[in-house]
Amino acid sequence: MTNADKGRERNWKDRADEGSSAQTDDSDSQAEFIDAISSNVLGVLEKERFFSRLDDLFSPIDPLIERAKCGHSFDRSIDVLRDLGMDSDDVEDVLAVLRSRGGCCDCEVLYNVADESRLKSEYWKARPQKLNPAF
Numbered sequence: 001m002t003n004a005d006k007g008r009e010r011n012w013k014d015r016a017d018e019g020s021s022a023q024t025d026d027s028d029s030q031a032e033f034i035d036a037i038s039s040n041v042l043g044v045l046e047k048e049r050f051f052s053r054l055d056d057l058f059s060p061i062d063p064l065i066e067r068a069k070c071g072h073s074f075d076r077s078i079d080v081l082r083d084l085g086m087d088s089d090d091v092e093d094v095l096a097v098l099r100s101r102g103g104c105c106d107c108e109v110l111y112n113v114a115d116e117s118r119l120k121s122e123y124w125k126a127r128p129q130k131l132n133p134a135f
């Protein structure tokens, strides 16, 4: 891990306010870095209600609000993260963590990364025969 990465790891650790749950490692690999910041990044996202904000866009409670469509990009996620006051370095870290968790676009973030989302429950309600115990 580079010194810059260490600084960024600390940044997420402080913001998640979770103490020392993430392990620091001397490895240079990006994967180690993602691993190290992952739980703190997800903690910050939960705290800032990132997933429910994204869910509100893709599965609005109000049926009159038009649903966002996923463009196989992180456009909406980036909008929300920017709205939360994150700079481009923060956003890059968050997207790296989301990708490592199987979220490679806005809708996959809600399906694969969020603990729960209306979008995901709609999906599973529509496909009870495919119910996956992993969820």
Ligand SMILES: [Zn+2]
Pocket (backbone or CB within 6 Å): 070, 071, 072, 073, 105, 106, 107, 108
């Ligand atoms: Zn998508």
